[in-house]
Amino acid sequence: MPHRKLIARLLSVVELSEQDQVRLRDMPHLIKTFRDGDFAARQGDSPVHCAVVMSGFLSRQRIVSDRNQISAFYIPGDVPDLHTLHLSAMDHDLCSEGASTVAFILHSHLRPILMASPGLTNAFWRETLIQGAIYREWVENLGSRAALPRVAHLFCELATRLEMVGLFHNGSFHLPITQQDVANACGLSTVHVNRTIQELRKMGLLEWREQIVSVLRRDKLENVAEFSAEYLHALEAPKPHETMRAAE
Amino acid sequence: MPHRKLIARLLSVVELSEQDQVRLRDMPHLIKTFRDGDFAARQGDSPVHCAVVMSGFLSRQRIVSDRNQISAFYIPGDVPDLHTLHLSAMDHDLCSEGASTVAFILHSHLRPILMASPGLTNAFWRETLIQGAIYREWVENLGSRAALPRVAHLFCELATRLEMVGLFHNGSFHLPITQQDVANACGLSTVHVNRTIQELRKMGLLEWREQIVSVLRRDKLENVAEFSAEYLHALEAPKPHETMRAAE
DNA sequence: CGGGGGCTTGAAACTGATCAAAACGCGTGG
DNA sequence: CCACGCGTTTTGATCAGTTTCAAGCCCCCG
Numbered sequence: 001m002p003h004r005k006l007i008a009r010l011l012s013v014v015e016l017s018e019q020d021q022v023r024l025r026d027m028p029h030l031i032k033t034f035r036d037g038d039f040a041a042r043q044g045d046s047p048v049h050c051a052v053v054m055s056g057f058l059s060r061q062r063i064v065s066d067r068n069q070i071s072a073f074y075i076p077g078d079v080p081d082l083h084t085l086h087l088s089a090m091d092h093d094l095c096s097e098g099a100s101t102v103a104f105i106l107h108s109h110l111r112p113i114l115m116a117s118p119g120l121t122n123a124f125w126r127e128t129l130i131q132g133a134i135y136r137e138w139v140e141n142l143g144s145r146a147a148l149p150r151v152a153h154l155f156c157e158l159a160t161r162l163e164m165v166g167l168f169h170n171g172s173f174h175l176p177i178t179q180q181d182v183a184n185a186c187g188l189s190t191v192h193v194n195r196t197i198q199e200l201r202k203m204g205l206l207e208w209r210e211q212i213v214s215v216l217r218r219d220k221l222e223n224v225a226e227f228s229a230e231y232l233h234a235l236e237a238p239k240p241h242e243t244m245r246a247a248e
Numbered sequence: 249m250p251h252r253k254l255i256a257r258l259l260s261v262v263e264l265s266e267q268d269q270v271r272l273r274d275m276p277h278l279i280k281t282f283r284d285g286d287f288a289a290r291q292g293d294s295p296v297h298c299a300v301v302m303s304g305f306l307s308r309q310r311i312v313s314d315r316n317q318i319s320a321f322y323i324p325g326d327v328p329d330l331h332t333l334h335l336s337a338m339d340h341d342l343c344s345e346g347a348s349t350v351a352f353i354l355h356s357h358l359r360p361i362l363m364a365s366p367g368l369t370n371a372f373w374r375e376t377l378i379q380g381a382i383y384r385e386w387v388e389n390l391g392s393r394a395a396l397p398r399v400a401h402l403f404c405e406l407a408t409r410l411e412m413v414g415l416f417h418n419g420s421f422h423l424p425i426t427q428q429d430v431a432n433a434c435g436l437s438t439v440h441v442n443r444t445i446q447e448l449r450k451m452g453l454l455e456w457r458e459q460i461v462s463v464l465r466r467d468k469l470e471n472v473a474e475f476s477a478e479y480l481h482a483l484e485a486p487k488p489h490e491t492m493r494a495a496e
Numbered sequence: 497c498g499g500g501g502g503c504t505t506g507a508a509a510c511t512g513a514t515c516a517a518a519a520c521g522c523g524t525g526g
Numbered sequence: 527c528c529a530c531g532c533g534t535t536t537t538g539a540t541c542a543g544t545t546t547c548a549a550g551c552c553c554c555c556g
Binding site: 062115141230 | 308310312313314315317319320331334335337339340363366369370373374376377378379380381383384386387388389390391392393394397433434435474478479481
């Protein structure tokens, strides 16, 4: 069931006919595993396939002004380079954070499927639009918020997105990244991120040990972060967990 | 020719059949004019139409943490709320910067046209992907660059985008926004933006008087900004000017 | 002529960066 | 089993870019 997470992800934001789900399930693909720091795609590539994250995390990053800026994290079910269907050049690296497995689907397989199904075209288009909404949220996060709420917002977003694909359990999730990565994502120094996280701990909002993040007081954390999940455009009706089951 | 700019914009990033161009030209629409500060759409709206900027500037903004963060500027030819075709709720305000004119096209008119033409579907999808690439660039700009290159980058981007729709002449373009707006877009204080612009002037890179920005040394400015236009994904072949003429 | 918005300037305060080093955990090889 | 080395986290001290506060100026508009 390699496309289980992809289907779960799409079902969490759009309705899909049974037929379209079958189309997705049957897509031919190539599975690769990556180790920490491996690149699933490089800046300048013109990939002939799209990458579907099956397990683990990927980050989108690029060197800007001496810094390694991270502009997105991708979790299971995401298709980080879906845009290469229309914009051939990758303008960033896709880097594996910890170990990950990725299914690659050829553009030449994907295009006919999309041509045949307006429902899937809409689903994937919608998916890229939600990615766009996330980028906008990051712009606001970096442009407007002080360090503490900024870092808190990142945790809120990851928790909510992981919840949507069934990877948030009992207030905890697996986070295979370093404080350095958080710094690169938030536009802060590593030292300051460290102090900020200590502050969040001291406030009793979260724990983060051995790659496990535990959100202790989610409402309080979201309050500090001024987080509102609307921009992720999750469907109301099917609860994240039902969605997962439906896709299994 | 209300959709002239839209067609010019699309032609600058994608090829369109003659038939598709006719489809665009014939789209029914409603034209509205806005004064400085008017809202073309409000956060929370679920619009039944898309807005095509015909003249002037719009900004996408939202209050975040006491600040009025701007997450995008839209110029003639842009469709700032194209995403409402798939994501019904607007999560920002669209605000007119100076006077502007906007053509509104009903979703119910747009959807059948897109269903009938894969070429147009791809063109509009591609357009939203480029908007996404611009957001990513802003994330990097806000996350990684100091004030001077950050502000410079904004000017470079605007110059290049305006050039693509034929609104950049002799190194100058019309910019109907205040330093306050630049501050809100760049995540800086108004005071510091003022000093930064003075610095850019002192360096002989640009002038900005009475809403006219003159780029004096574009290569130098792009250097300071670490600007590379690739992320805007302009087509090579048809030069911006030819594109304009082709659409007229 | 008055008022207001935008631009400009100066001084003080502060958030977050930088530099430096120590503590910690973990895998590797001796 | 211990020694070593490396990457990550933590802590302290200093530094600097940017914010904030406050005031004055300019110019357009009523």
